[in-house]
Amino acid sequence: MSDTPKPALPLGFRWASTTAHIKASGKPDVALAVCESGATAAAMFTRNQVVAAPVTIGRKHLAATGGKVTAVLVNAGNANCATGPSGIDACQKSCIAAANEFGCVFDEIFPSSTGIIGVPLPVEKLIAAIPSAKAALGSSQTHAEAFATAILTTDTKLKVAHESFEISGKQVNLFGCAKGAGMIGPQLGPPHATMLVYLFTDLAACSEHLQAMLEKAVDPSFNAISIDGDTSTNDTVLLLASGQSGVTAQSTTVPAFEAALRRICDSLAHAIIDDGEGVTHVVTLEITGAKTEADAKLIARSIAHSPLCKTAWSSGDPNWGRILAAAGYAGVAFDPANVTIDIGGLRVFDHGTRSASYDEAATHTAMLAREYTIALDLGEGEARARFLTCDLTKEYVSINADYST
């Protein structure tokens, strides 16, 4: 254990986990977070046309309460998606059971599920686990990390982030946690990931204001990452504010809070890619010189999702022609004669042709770093986009192809 003091957690929350044996592994698979006084809430959900039952119910509950949450109940190991009306029914039953434990109305329970699609949720196991989860609640770092651990599936690492700042002698704290690690290509929309992200703060803010601040932080972070480009049916980012710092969101406090929220989101988004299935290289795509931000994003996504680019990155192959080709089929008009490409700061393509300074061996060496940047300037305008992605390895194929009846 390190001697560094642990950062402070937001006041007003308690966390716990327990084991309901929904995960075949027998690891903790139920996570519970409670704000007994009721937290204000904002959320963003997947834009997939197919959504899991907890996404449907989560949206409904936030709408019904105007954004108030007493408890978050998460199960891992089963997505409760494509389970029809009985999936909705199972989710509702679990919310009612949790509400009974905490003496709140059932729509103040926010449900989440992650795991396999299309298998009925063993809701009786989930409901039976609620009392033991409640008994385990606590406000220490250990409790927060227990919550953050139980939501994991194929993840290999815990993904947590902390921020604190002071305003007029009062401290505001933020804590966030996330799960990755496959089916990651989030496209989060307002009150609409199996990326799950839970953000807790003790700032006091209304739901509408929290929603605006959340959307501003999610767009350049969770909406600008991709592992496999498969947008999940369950992606959810939830922000809860207990208000117990005594600091209210207003013009003097919002900039510091927004900056802290953005750092938490950037940190967790990076952690998701870094722990992506089979990932050996984390690549930042910096697209500049586009006519519009939408154009820059299209090019970034096209490169990020190209199997030929991603496999080349896995071996540090400087085959930049694949990057240029993926840009070329993104659906954005441009002239290659205006384009430059730099890998790890080394110019490889310069206005229509291989760079005069191109050094294949040096570029290969730069690409052996676990993290590096690929910069592509279109030479067409002033708009830009930043996107975080990763390589495609045999290990990714193994993880997702392993099957035994």
Place this chain on the structure above:
Amino acid sequence: MSDTPKPALPLGFRWASTTAHIKASGKPDVALAVCESGATAAAMFTRNQVVAAPVTIGRKHLAATGGKVTAVLVNAGNANCATGPSGIDACQKSCIAAANEFGCVFDEIFPSSTGIIGVPLPVEKLIAAIPSAKAALGSSQTHAEAFATAILTTDTKLKVAHESFEISGKQVNLFGCAKGAGMIGPQLGPPHATMLVYLFTDLAACSEHLQAMLEKAVDPSFNAISIDGDTSTNDTVLLLASGQSGVTAQSTTVPAFEAALRRICDSLAHAIIDDGEGVTHVVTLEITGAKTEADAKLIARSIAHSPLCKTAWSSGDPNWGRILAAAGYAGVAFDPANVTIDIGGLRVFDHGTRSASYDEAATHTAMLAREYTIALDLGEGEARARFLTCDLTKEYVSINADYST
């Protein structure tokens, strides 16, 4: 050798190959096809914004001649793409050299290149190889197959197709050949793959009519396949007609010709997927019940390009939730409650939930077949699309990640 008589080749063409040592392997890498009387021509090229020099020059030459081709000169091992003005110059020089050999104007030479992007074409090797290719020309099956072999790169199999039909006692012949096997996600547009396809016939038809017939055949064949979704900078489909069958394209002959052309294109498109890099399963996606054909195609492409679907297919994993999720993020509005999914004829998803008849073991067994169909009905309308794709294996990653300085 089999005793089955070889199908007849179209009259008026001669083919050859030679070795110019552009491929590092030392295998034949220059393919030459000649129609000394001049063939009428139609072509479709990649819609990538970045195109190889031979695509630029091929477009120009067809425009300049109104669609007349005396010789097709193909090199494999170097794509002559992202090579700037000197790449254009190299391509033009090779056309001038070929024109001098065949006594035609240089714009009657149709150039093609396939291989690595961004490396200067060793044009002096290509030019030096033309006389020996010319000396090797002949009209036998062996000669046609020599042409079809020299255009290959990572392909493991020769891809050729033949069709013949009789009209009023006269025989019309078609011969086609293709190369795959990676960077396959063609999006061919009118006079615009590194899919290369060459189609030869002895029908007599004008260039405009050939173009119309070619577009009609390419849309449901080469434009409805994908290995990795990476649309190449060099994709080209060329159709040449010598006219030497004595049969002219007219209302009585066109239906038979169009049917034969479609069969050739379907056969070659299938052969490209079947020989795709690392492919162990060929999957036909049948999307039905869409509001528009464009919607059906979007859903098919989304499933075809999903790494999670493709890796599951590699092991016969019936994880149909991934198929449903990929449909859900295609950008098409639909209600999962109207959707059915069948894998290899077995119902797995039925109107919003797992099929009552779902049999995981039987579905897994169906998916062990090398080829099977996944049918998804949206229940929204009458439009449909068919798309041919494949699994994603560790072998694909190996082929595209192998790199040594």
